[in-house]
């Protein structure tokens with residue numbers, strides 16, 4: 086980080102900052118400009134109390150140089166991370182864009198096996214489906230629990246698709262990891278720190294969704310919690326944020342994809358289902374997500390959306406999925422990728 090002194094700061098003010106910096110175990114490098122002095126601080130700035138330095142006399146501001154997210158940062162690790170998922174070891178973050186589709190919730194064996202076949206047939210690489218659901222109301226369908234996980238595992242055995250399912254609590258991490266290929270951390274749990282640490286301690290890929298009001302740096306710091314425990318297999322997922330707008334359930338900020346690609350080596354996936362809330366908007370936003378450089382798209386697809394136990398309004402049908410895939414493939418090819 087750099088401490089920028091106010092114009093007119095005297096030698097004694099600079100010296101005071103230098104002493105503070107040294108007290109925090111950092112090395113200082115003072116640069117005297119024509120009308121301003123800055124103090125560059127070298128070392129692990131986590132040791133420093135930024136607030137204390139900012140409060141020192143004649144300090145204007147502190148400018149961080151390295152991003153606060155170390156392990157997720159592209160500044161620290163230059164090559165892009167590829168996360169291998171599922172029995173076929175699909176590389177999320179590689180040249181091929183990965184499409185993951187499936188219902189919001191696992192409702193029955195028949196529903197999942199039928200959907201899995203259609204999803205596979207359409208050319209997707211993963212099947213999503215929640216067995217544990219984080220519902221706004223305690224009276225809504227909460228998911229089938231372990232029974233649902235068993236059905237998902239059966240669908241993987243039949244199709245080779247990677248299974249993505251949400252883990253809602255720390256106590257379910259081992260159970261979900263036993264059946265699934267990718268553990269999803271939902272938007273509501275993005276800052277459930279003990280849960281992030283728990284999935285950080287297992288050897289399974291994690292799909293981390295951005296919280297509905299989380300800033301980009303908070304999102305990456307949540308990823309940092311997982312990686313800091315030793316699990317580098319993190320896939321970031323943008324799923325829309327809450328705004329004043331009402332024609333959509335959430336506003337899908339696709340500019341985050343190129344921005345994340347600038348800041349982090351982790352693969353980025355977009356969820357246009359939760360990102361819009363309406364099935365008719367999903368195909369267009371899938372196309373846009375691929376065009377802006379997402380490594381993958383995760384969307385909701387249900388064989389009978391009208392009777393879905395959750396999120397029917399934003400679920401496209403298997404036919405809709407199939408017809409969308411050809412266009413996505415052309416867009417991927419136009420930007421030098423495959424699908």
Ligand code: PEP
Pocket residue numbers: 189215219270271272273294324359
């Ligand atoms: C989901 O994927 O079904 C889900 C609950 O997503 P989110 O956490 O983004 O709301």
Ligand code: MN
Pocket residue numbers: 189190359385395396
């Ligand atoms: Mn859903």
